[in-house]
Amino acid sequence: MEEDKETGVVQPGEKNPLLKFIPDLEGDVDLIVEDVFHLPSPHMTPSEMLQLQVIIDERVKQDNIHGVVITHGTDTLEETAYFLDLTVQATIPIVVTGAMRSSNELGADGLYNFLSAVKVASCSEAAKKGVLVVLNDEIHCATNVTKTHTSNVATFQSPQYGPIGMVTKRGVVFHHALVHHETYSVNKVSKNVVVLKAYAGMDDTLLAAIENLPVDGIVIEALGQGNLPPRTLPSLERLINKGIPVVLVSRCFNGIVQDVYSYEGGGKQLKDMGIVFTYGLNAQKARIKLLVALENTTSHESIQNMFMHD
Known part of the structure; x- marks a missing residue:
């Protein structure tokens, strides 16, 4: 430049x-x-x-x-x-x-x-x-x-x-050693993965729109340790039932998402719904990893396992 x-x-x-x-x-x-x-x-x-x-x-x-x-x-x-x-x-x-x-x-x-x-x-x-x-x-x-x-x-x-x-x-x-590193074979990058950021009062307008779009996966920057406003849940559940993986990261700069809170929209409910939790990746990197994952598998369990180590 x-x-x-x-x-x-x-x-x-x-x-x-x-x-x-x-x-x-x-x-x-x-x-x-x-x-x-x-x-x-x-x-x-x-x-x-x-x-x-x-x-x-x-x-x-x-x-x-x-x-x-x-x-x-x-x-x-x-x-x-x-x-x-x-x-x-x-x-x-x-x-x-x-x-x-x-x-x-x-x-x-x-x-x-x-x-x-x-x-x-x-x-x-x-x-x-x-x-x-x-x-x-x-x-x-x-x-x-x-x-x-x-x-x-x-x-x-x-x-x-x-x-x-x-x-x-x-x-x-x-002065530090890499704790974990693994690679995946990818011959193409053909999927469409979008990123959404959660905010106070968020409803399911955007998620409902995504239901009708050619989207293969979603990454959501959640609140805190991994929580979402309750009005997002109906569309999220429909997307997951359609087989579209939803990956959760935190919009916080530090920390990881965990299934700690059990209120409506809390991490425990989201995890039980089938949302994939990451362990420290930010949203843009979780999107990259989901793009790679979807070229290798559509299995929810396999995708979850891939995100067990960031």
Whole structure:
């Protein structure tokens, strides 16, 4: 991205500005550059994410590659990183990075983040940790990281968990281990999964409309530990009876959803209805996981099991 100095408008440049700095790489690193997409990140879809996954796994099989770095716009970076985390079969280091400031803006962070990402991708300790996100000297796992600020360079954080490592002047340091990681085979992304956010006084207007739309799954950002206003229940029950999976996350920044409250619309009733509970994913990542799940199964039990570990 480049900033127009007269208008302040930011737009994609003609070429990737990082390419001219490749000779500045430190250490014994041979870089193979492949310009797959030249898109603003709001233009990314699961179809492009799948193309990236296919390219990565094919290149790893064909070439002597020891690590992968993906540069990506920050708005949907976490979704692409998590999709790849769920679907890439290769176990070499895979790092996604980006920038919060345009390449020609004062204090641009893109080059520094790129060089940091290369350091991590060329580190043998970064293997078998799933997809990593590297910005601002921090290493995050794709499952937990999220964009928390619209413009701050320290926007990428892992609420509740923190980074799993850091990039220093002398190298790469990991201080947390990945507890759980599994991948799934996906040959296409053909389902339509929507996200709704719960709010005080919410009724079933939107859910009733969805009943008549070509929707294959729903993710709901619930209140608190996993509760919904009672007027949403009639449509929810009909959707579940039609075999449409409904996945619950919390609209809270920290914590997980649980079937604790037993009042009408409380988590216990929702769980008994067949709503799938997650264990820490945010809504955008739960949507990505449900998209992947629906390409593998339509079984409620299997989908629930897939969400037992985020």
